[in-house]
Amino acid sequence: MRARLPDTTGTVVRNGVSLGYEVYGDGPQTVLLLPTWTIIHSRFWKMQVPYLSRRYRVITYDGPGNGRSDRVTNPDRYSVDEYVDDAVAVLDKCAVDRAVVVGLSMGGQYGSRLAWRHPSRVAGLVLVGAALPLAPNSERSSIAEQFFKPYTEPCEGWEKYNLAYWHDHYEDFTKFFFSQVFSEPHSTKPLEDAVAWASETSPDILEAEAARPVVAGEGSRASVATPDEAVAAWSLVLSELTCPVLVVHGTHDRIQPYGVGVEAARLAGATLVSLKGSGHMPNVRDPIRFNLVLRRFLDGLAP
């Protein structure tokens, strides 16, 4: 049973894609919990929704490709700015002028660019384990080169981050990937959840997402290296943000190294909350502290 059922469930159709959204609670301030990489859907916020919705109006929605949204195979529909436009469409549909926007991992890109393009719609921004090309990731440095190449058996570790492997061994890949996401010991349940959510989409969808067009400054799934242009573009976005920003980053994040959070906070003039020992999804693995941190930030923004 879910701890909290949505008060409103609906869909919004934008640019040919139907997106499922949910609204919880009716506080005066709205919190928009963004989607992340479409390998999982909005249920990854399940530890936050019941708590936050007692005090705030909380909106979640599924991005294209998973959950209650259309399984889109057109790569163009996965660009960062498409995500930004989706978020705005959801806010419009829910008649919300301004919201605090929370983005995790890829959601950090969507949220940053949303706040940059539409400052009047964003009262505050929270970046959690943000996927921004601001610090080198030694474990994953070879991903971009190997991604589209054939893989060779036996495929170990990050070698599984390979398009052909996804098609051949999708579940094994998701198990590996989420074992890296949840680097904390005793993470069996979060791992099961994430793998189950991943099974609701398919390698075809992830392939389309990976092939999304890279506009200047976006970075892309397949270009994890940090070309100067992408660094400069994201640095500009972060340094031009006008709303209060909170950066939350685990020191043991194996997907987006802790240095990304430090640098993002510096660029955005943000409050940095470092979670020592936490991995890529502290909202799942350290939900109590994460909720309290989020609550403190939200209370500080209350009108």
Added chain:
Amino acid sequence: MRASIPHEAGTVDRDGADIYYEVHGSGQTTLFLVPPAPITHSKIFKAQVPYLARHFRVVAMDARGNGRSGQPTEKEKHTRAENVADMLAVMDVTETTQAVLVGHCHANWWCVEFAARHRDRVTGLVAIEPGVPYIGPVQQHWKDTAPNWEAELDDPQGWALNNRHVYLTEHRRWIEWFFGQQLIEAHSTKQFEDAVEWALESTGAVLVAGEEGIEVEAPSKEDFEKVVAAIDYPVAVIHGELDICQCVERGRQFAERVGGELHILEGAGHLALARDPVKVNQIIKEFVDRLSGARMNSHTWTRGMNRRKKVLYLSSPIGLGHVRRDLAIAQELKRLQPEIEIDWLTQHPVTPVLEAEGERVHPASEWLASESGHFSDESHGHDLHCFQALRSMDEILVANFMVFQEVVEEGLYDLVIGDEAWDVDHFWHENPELKRGEHAWMTDFVGFLPMPDGGDHEAYLTADYNAEMIEHIERFPRIRDKAIFVGNNDDVIPEVFGDGLPKIRDWTEAHFEFSGYVTGFTPPTSEESASLRDELGFAEDEKVCIVTVGGSGIGQSLLEKAIAAFPIAKRTIPELRMIAVAGPRIDPASLTSHPGLEVHGYVDRLYRHLSVCDLAVVQGGLTTTMELAAAKRPFLYFPLSRHFEQNYHVRHRLDQYGAGRYMEYASTDPDALAAAMVAELARRIDYRDVETDGALRAAKLISELI
């Protein structure tokens, strides 16, 4: 001693009346504390100032009629307009462009009027137990007595003392009645004494003028409604539910009318700021943080299972007594559990000793207000009224608790060890929701005892303090996870806590575990003694007498007396040599010199010298006397007069070991002291052995918690 000394203070002349102000702390945001005069002055905020000044700039004033401000007796000089003009003058002279006003009682009326006239100078209001007109009901006793304000009553009693003539002729009687009614919380003796003392710094005539002046040109209900309706700045109301001066409904309705925050303190009365200072301080801080838009600070949180075991150790800095034993216990604890990390929160003179041992002193230690400085201030000659010194340390204890609480909330400590950390034990019982981590409480005495010259009143006060402690522990047994008596069962004094209270020993045995005494060092064997004497330059054929008064600076008079006795004793014992240790706070050059007398300032590891001396003359402090008992040295000890711990608890314990000779300072002249020295030098030493495993036993008890 005050816990916070203003960095700026002065008076501003306001049309013939001096208005006193002071400034503490610094920062972007200024808090302006406005006390209700003339019944009290700025000291009413003494439990707030040190804490708030660590976070904000704090301006406090004595409003006209009390404290260091002028005391006009005409009611025309006590109108709201005058008080509002005083506030403006203080803000101007302190160059305070804008402030959050913090008012108490009817000073909130001034604050509201001030904001109405000078809106741009006000960013918010903390209204503590506010009394503003037309909002909320007035209590029956005020309604009943108002018509008789001018009457000459025959033998007025109780609330009828609220009368112009009583104010003028029996000022103290009214004040004591009034504050007796206000302090409805049990065990409020200190707050009552303070409030009465401050009130009596003014006079009945001024109080009459204040009462009558505030009503001069009182606004109509309609006009005042407009003032309240115009309040657009943030307001927080703090109100004791049982307030007998301004009933809680007044605060509640004021908050409602202005859309402010309302903080009700259940069980609290009109002086919550003095009686529940920790809670009031936190409410003020959080409100000001919110309205000044203070954002969450960057910080690190460590996952529970990624944390190392961390201990915060508080070692009482009064004298130097506890540091050796605390170091010994800490070392045993580390031996039992090598992975633990210990931070020390303590202050001079303990800090340098810890640093010399390579221990980690928490940087927040420098924010602590000086407890040993306070005790030095409270001592005069050979006199230290230790119980009253502890009572008058109340504002320092609040200030230091607030530092401690911040440290313990950020530090993620598993365990707090408080060796007579009175502030932690007291305020965690008073605010039990603030407890963090396990708490090991240690002490070497239980029970405040009255000194004979204090009479019935002091017996009443000590019993009240003991009763409060007993009630604390009965109500919240979860605050002390371990209570350790540093000593043995028989060391607990066979007295009672006070009239109608338990026997101290029975109660202590039921609520404490016993570690045995902790010396912090092992006495030398006879072979070691010989080589140590040799190392220290004590010749075999000389009799070395050491006079020491500890590290606190109390005790110059005992040094002088021993120095005067020295030539007399030397006539009988020519081989006598005297080494006087002045300690770090007494200038050796200020002492009389004699041939054969050596005077030293600080002596490193003095216990080594004491352990091989032939005679010692000391005060009645536990640590030094027990070092001598453990080393089986002859010694004369002079408890500080009116120091209940030295006169009763320590003396009782030394008697358990048959150690030392008790001396009374006042009745001992240099001749008598010389005679006692000669006699003690000839004494056969048959002291009971002092246990040497106390540190390990204490560490094992503490170790169970972590």
